[in-house]
Amino acid sequence: MADLGKRMFGRRVFVRWGVAAGGLGLLAACAPAPPAAQAPAATAPPAPAAAKPTDAPKPAAAAAPTAVPTTVSAAAGATQATTLKLLGWNYEPPLVQENLDRFVQQNPNYKVEYEPIAGDYLVDLLTRFRAKTPMDVIYVRDQYHASWVESGFLQPLDETDEINALYADMFPYNANQMQWKGKKYGLPYYTDFDVFAYNEKMINDAGFSAPPATLDELRKQAETIKQKGISEYPLYMDLSKGSDQMWDYWMYTFASGGHLLDQAGEPTYPDKDKVPLAILEWWVAAANDWKIMNAQANMEVPTAGALTPLRTQGSQAGYGGVAFAAHSRYDLEADNAPERSKSALPGKINIKFVLFPGLDANSPHNVPAWNRYYGIPSTAPNKKGSMDLIKYLGGKDKSGEYYTAKRWWLLRALGMAYKSPWTDSEVVDRTSKFITDSALMQKANSLGQARDGLEFPWWTDWYMDLQANVQQALLKQKSPRDALQASADKARALKKEEGR
Amino acid sequence: MAAAETLAGARSVRGARFELSERAFAYLLNLPAILTILLLVAYPIVDAFWLSLHRYNLRRPEAYAFVGLQNYVDVFTSDQFVPSLGVTLFFTFWSTIGVLVLALGMALVANEHIPQRAILRALILLPWAMSGVVTALMWKWIFNPNSGALNGLLYSLGLISNYRSWLMSPDTSYLAIVTANVWNTLPFSALVLLAGLQAIPSELYDAAKVDRASLWARFRHVTLPWLSQPILIVLIVQALGGIRIFDIIYLLTGGGPGYQTTTLGFAAYVTSFISTDIGRGNAWSYTVALLTLVIAIFYMKLLYGRGDVRS
Numbered sequence: 104m105a106d107l108g109k110r111m112f113g114r115r116v117f118v119r120w121g122v123a124a125g126g127l128g129l130l131a132a133c134a135p136a137p138p139a140a141q142a143p144a145a146t147a148p149p150a151p152a153a154a155k156p157t158d159a160p161k162p163a164a165a166a167a168p169t170a171v172p173t174t175v176s177a178a179a180g181a182t183q184a185t186t187l188k189l190l191g192w193n194y195e196p197p198l199v200q201e202n203l204d205r206f207v208q209q210n211p212n213y214k215v216e217y218e219p220i221a222g223d224y225l226v227d228l229l230t231r232f233r234a235k236t237p238m239d240v241i242y243v244r245d246q247y248h249a250s251w252v253e254s255g256f257l258q259p260l261d262e263t264d265e266i267n268a269l270y271a272d273m274f275p276y277n278a279n280q281m282q283w284k285g286k287k288y289g290l291p292y293y294t295d296f297d298v299f300a301y302n303e304k305m306i307n308d309a310g311f312s313a314p315p316a317t318l319d320e321l322r323k324q325a326e327t328i329k330q331k332g333i334s335e336y337p338l339y340m341d342l343s344k345g346s347d348q349m350w351d352y353w354m355y356t357f358a359s360g361g362h363l364l365d366q367a368g369e370p371t372y373p374d375k376d377k378v379p380l381a382i383l384e385w386w387v388a389a390a391n392d393w394k395i396m397n398a399q400a401n402m403e404v405p406t407a408g409a410l411t412p413l414r415t416q417g418s419q420a421g422y423g424g425v426a427f428a429a430h431s432r433y434d435l436e437a438d439n440a441p442e443r444s445k446s447a448l449p450g451k452i453n454i455k456f457v458l459f460p461g462l463d464a465n466s467p468h469n470v471p472a473w474n475r476y477y478g479i480p481s482t483a484p485n486k487k488g489s490m491d492l493i494k495y496l497g498g499k500d501k502s503g504e505y506y507t508a509k510r511w512w513l514l515r516a517l518g519m520a521y522k523s524p525w526t527d528s529e530v531v532d533r534t535s536k537f538i539t540d541s542a543l544m545q546k547a548n549s550l551g552q553a554r555d556g557l558e559f560p561w562w563t564d565w566y567m568d569l570q571a572n573v574q575q576a577l578l579k580q581k582s583p584r585d586a587l588q589a590s591a592d593k594a595r596a597l598k599k600e601e602g603r
Numbered sequence: 604m605a606a607a608e609t610l611a612g613a614r615s616v617r618g619a620r621f622e623l624s625e626r627a628f629a630y631l632l633n634l635p636a637i638l639t640i641l642l643l644v645a646y647p648i649v650d651a652f653w654l655s656l657h658r659y660n661l662r663r664p665e666a667y668a669f670v671g672l673q674n675y676v677d678v679f680t681s682d683q684f685v686p687s688l689g690v691t692l693f694f695t696f697w698s699t700i701g702v703l704v705l706a707l708g709m710a711l712v713a714n715e716h717i718p719q720r721a722i723l724r725a726l727i728l729l730p731w732a733m734s735g736v737v738t739a740l741m742w743k744w745i746f747n748p749n750s751g752a753l754n755g756l757l758y759s760l761g762l763i764s765n766y767r768s769w770l771m772s773p774d775t776s777y778l779a780i781v782t783a784n785v786w787n788t789l790p791f792s793a794l795v796l797l798a799g800l801q802a803i804p805s806e807l808y809d810a811a812k813v814d815r816a817s818l819w820a821r822f823r824h825v826t827l828p829w830l831s832q833p834i835l836i837v838l839i840v841q842a843l844g845g846i847r848i849f850d851i852i853y854l855l856t857g858g859g860p861g862y863q864t865t866t867l868g869f870a871a872y873v874t875s876f877i878s879t880d881i882g883r884g885n886a887w888s889y890t891v892a893l894l895t896l897v898i899a900i901f902y903m904k905l906l907y908g909r910g911d912v913r914s
Contacts, residue, residue, distance in 0.1 A: 226876050229661035250662045335765070344857050346877050399768035400748035404857050415749070424749065560662040564878045575861040578773055 186214040187488045189496075190228070191242035191292075193219040198514060202507045206492065209501045213488060232256045235482050239489045240496070243289055243478040245280050249558030251478075252283040258481045259286035261490055266290075269498045269521075276551055277520035280474040289476035290497025291520035293511050296472035296551035297354045298432050298456035300413060302446055304421040305333050314457040318359075318385055321427065321460050325395035328426050332418075338389060338396040339412040339428040342577065343404045344570045346563050350471060352573060353554050354429045355382045357469040358459035363569075364556035368598050370591035373584050381462055383576055383583040390577050398577040413454060414444035421448045429459070432544070436516035439537045452539050458547060472551025474520065518548075561597035568593045655885035662879050674886035683862060683870055691866040691894075694781060695845030701785040702841050703834065706792035711826075713793070714800040724797075731790035739854035742783040746770050746855070771860045780864055783851050788844060792837040799833030800826070832906070839902040846895050867891045 191199065196219040203215045220227050228241065232254075243251065251257050260266050269290060270278045281289045301314045309328045315321035321338070328337040340351040356363060361378025365371055372379035390398035405411070414437070415424035423446030437443040438454035447453055458468040477497040479489040500506040505524045511517035512524075513533050524530055531541070538544050556562050569590040576586035623631065630637075655675070658668045678684055713724050730738070745752045748768035757763045769775045803826065811821045849868040852858060858865035858873070865873075868891055875884025 223876060226661075226879065229879055233661065233664060254662065254664060344859050397748070397768070399771040399860070400766075402771040402860050403748060403768060406743060406747070412749070560660060564880075567873070567877065571859065571861045574771075574859055578860055580773065580861060 184212055184214045185485060185488050186216055187239040187485070187492050188237065189215055189217045189240045189492065190231075190238050191217075191219055192224040193221040195515065198510075202496065202510065205500065205506065206495045209495070210491060213491065215492065228256075232480065232482070237482050237484050238480045239483045239485060240477050240492050241480055242292060243476050245474045245476075245553060246557045246562070248280065248288070249283060250560050252288060253558075255481055257288050257478045258483065258486070259288055260290075260479065260493070261486070262287060265494065265498075269494075272521045272523055274520060274522060274548065276472055276553070277474050280553060281476050289478040290493050291508070292475040292477055292497060293508070293517035294472065294474045294520040295431050295433055295518040296548060297350060297429055297459070297470045298435065298547060299354075299358075299427070299429050299459045300435065300438065300454050300456045302413065302421070302423050302426045303453055303455050304448070305337070305417070305423070305426040309333055309426075314455070315427075315460045316457070317460050317464055317466070318355075318462055322389065322393060322395065325389075325427065326393055329395055333422065334417060334424065334426055336395060336397040336400075337426040339425040340386070340396060340398075340401050341405070341429075342398055342401040342574065344402075344567060344574065345404060346567060348404070349570045349573065351429050352379075352382070352569075353471040354459055355386075357471055357552060359461040359463075359466045360469065362555050364559075364594065368556050368559045368594070370594040372591055373587040378462065380583055380587055383573060383587060385462075386573075387576055387579070387583055391579060402574055402577070410445065413438060414446055416445035421453055422446060423454075432456070432518060432547075433516040436537045452537060455539060456543075456547070458543070458550070467550065468547075469550045469552055470547065471554050472548075473553070559598070559601070561594075561601050565590070565594045565597050651885045652889060654881055655883075655889050657882045659882035660878070660880045670882070674883045675890070677883060678886045678890055683865065686862055687865050687867045687870045688894075690862075690864060691846055691848075691868070693777065694784070694848060694864075694866060695842055697777070697781045698784045698788070698845045698848075699838060699841040701781060702789055702792050703837055705785065706789055706796050706837065707830075707834075709789070709793040710796035710800055713797050727793050728790045730786055731788075731794075733787065735787060735850035736854065738787040739783060739851045742779070742786070742851075743770075743855055746779055770856050773860060773863060776856055776860065776864050780851055780855055783855060784845070784848065787851075788841060792841065795833050795837055795840075796830060799830045803829045835902065835906045839899065839906070842898050842902070843895055846898065847891060867894070 189199075189203070196217070199217060199219070203217055207213060207215060224242075224244075225247065228247075231238065232251075243257070266287060270287060273291065274294070277291055277294050281287060281291070299314075303314075305328060306314060306324055309324065309331055311324050311327070315324050325337040328334050341349055342351070343349060353363075356379050359378045359382065361376050361382065362371055363376075363379055374380075386398075389395050411428065411430070411434070412424040413428040413430070417423050423444075435454060435456060439447050439452050441447045441449050444454070459470050460466075461468060477493045479486065479493060483489045495501075496507050498505070505519065505521055508519045508521060509524050509527065509530060512519050512530060516537070519525065519530075525545070534541050534544070556565070559565075572581065572586035572590045575581045576583045581589070656669060656671060658666060658670045658673075660666065709727055713720065713727060717723070733741075746769040748754065748766055748771075751766070751769075753769065754763070754766040758766065769779045807825045807829075808821060811825055816824065847868055848866055849872060852864055852866055852869045853872065856864040858869045867887065871884055871887035871891060874880050874887050878884070
């Protein structure tokens with residue numbers, strides 16, 4: 104009994120202390136926020152002298168550049184500063200933070216709270232839209248654009264002369280992509296397009312002086328490389344499944360002038376447009392008959408952090424695991440950096456690109472392009488603040504320079520959507536480090552086009568089913584025609600269901 | 604009993620302002636736990652079911668509407684349903700068989716009086732300490748088609764002439780995911796069976812030896828009957844885990860090649876989080892839950908119907 108009494112006493116004491124601690128916590132939480140330590144500058148100081156875009160700006164006081172989420176303030180504890188919230192996917196948070204530091208230096212009346220989202224960005228944002236979470240500026244992918252606008256998740260920009268001037272300086276593809284029904288919805292984060300890359304040393308050693316211009320030439324070169332033992336599977340394609348995988352099918356189809364969906368979302372394959380079927384038949388033969396690519400290995404979702412086959416070590420210096428691969432233009436920079444690629448040759452550009460080979464010599468060489476932009480969610484509480492941040496991040500800084508766009512190109516080779524900065528001497532110099540023919544790059548850029556049907560809400564379901572059918576064709580579980588017919592039927596069913 | 608009376612008396616004296624029955628007092632004490640369970644478990648379950656009766660795609664939230672059982676009709680008539688069900692049952696069956704056979708073997712070895720038995724038992728437990736995600740990533744490297752350990756081993760032994768893809772080959776993708784799952788879930792089952800083995804009285808084996816029973820006869824007539832309950836537990840745990848499998852599929856094969864390794868759970872994930880169709884995704888999830896429930900009831904009847912275990 105005495106023991107029991109002690110235990111009861113113990114519990115009671117525990118509960119009392121717990122309640123007391125909780126009450127104190129509650130009181131603390133309800134207490135007014137402590138006053139700011141220092142008064143802020145009442146007016147914005149003049150813009151600091153333009154720094155070199157590759158230099159990190161001096162961090163704002165008390166800012167922790169790598170902390171997540173981070174609040175940046177030019178004047179620590181500024182009482183009048185408006186806090187803006189930026190959300191983006193988790194790409195290079197420290198560099199984003201440096202860009203924001205500069206924004207706050209130039210605009211001390213703002214703080215910026217930056218939250219990089221490490222998980223599934225789409226699901227995360229959709230959940231926040233649903234919960235009406237206040238956000239000021241967000242990253243937007245082109246595949247989200249139409250449905251987010253139609254669903255009322257985004258609000259249009261204020262169409263000022265400044266915004267119109269920025270749009271006038273963009274490449275048409277980028278300017279068009281960010282508009283919907285005559286309204287402008289963002290300013291560009293970066294843009295890029297796919298290129299057909301090749302290892303120059305490998306094709307030269309196989310006896311070819313120029314890269315392939317058609318798929319027949321590609322087959323011939325790949326077979327020769329294989330026969331000479333330079334590479335077992337000279338051609339790599341991303342054949343994995345996923346909402347953002349298997350871009351190669353778009354690349355090969357576009358390069359030969361084909362399309363998959365028309366503007367109404369109706370599938371044009373396998374009969375109305377014969378290119379997709381011809382491409383898939385070529386792929387099946389490449390994997391199973393000519394054995395120039397390892398389709399099964401290429402179906403595996405790439406392991407994060409692993410070198411791409413173009414960058415893995417081949418049988419001798421300058422050789423990669425494969426000789427040909429299609430990928431983003433910005434990958435060329437890493438392809439040719441010896442510290443990031445085992446097939447790179449120091450002091451030489453070994454991985455080059457060519458206009459994407461098509462089914463015949465008259466192919467248009469079109470490629471998929473994409474746009475990533477800064478948009479303003481409809482839940483943004485402070486439109487002026489959002490506009491100020493978006494104009495800095497996606498346009499010019501206070502010194503009149505395309506600061507962040509240029510910086511992304513110089514540091515990470517992320518493409519610029521604006522025309523004028525491409526003639527900048529620093530940009531030209533940087534480009535020459537990994538691209539030998541900048542005129543060819545601009546030509547390829549002009550051939551970029553958006554993937555078909557991104558505006559339809561059923562796009563992802565259709566696209567992943569298409570990928571599964573393509574895989575089944577490559578494994579010879581279905582004929583290419585049957586696979587594409589099944590995919591086309593699926594598209595029609597999804598479209599019909601959407602209208603239900 | 605005396606303590607309980609004392610407690611009740613104390614409560615009535617101290618709490619003179621309100622009298623509580625024993626039952627009400629018990630509920631009061633359990634209230635925090637009940638509220639927590641209602642909030643964190645019951646509410647999401649009911650809400651998920653409610654959502655499964657609606658058309659609700661996050662890409663088109665304005666099209667939200669009550670559709671009754673239409674999502675379930677769509678799931679059952681989907682061209683993916685039967686193949687996914689087949690893959691799920693196939694995966695569950697072979698995972699369960701694989702785990703049972705190997706766990707039994709491991710438990711029998713670990714139950715023997717061999718040197719360093721404690722170390723052996725600790726090693727058996729090791730894979731259990733790893734999460735499904737870590738296990739899947741480890742096996743992804745082992746199965747890597749370009750630099751994987753399995754390819755390296757088989758190539759160096761001269762058993763294969765070229766590195767190959769184990770995860771995306773129609774012949775080996777099932778085997779690969781079953782292997783990864785068996786490796787990860789084996790230790791728990793081995794532990795359960797080992798506990799069962801240690802509960803068998805040694806006199807039974809002594810008596811069988813006196814009767815000149817062979818090793819097989821001792822296993823068949825002594826060990827197995829005594830292990831029937833632990834085996835049933837292993838079967839239940841493995842079968843239910845197999846039906847709900849997601850992480851290994853997600854990380855190793857992504858449901859491919861084609862739809863070859865797409866299970867019901869993975870289809871639910873794709874519908875909910877890739878297609879962002881929350882209504883239909885919940886219908887897929889409830890279908891998995893229904894299947895799990897049916898199998899659980901079947902096993903429970905087996906387990907409790909024998910009379911050895913009382914509910």
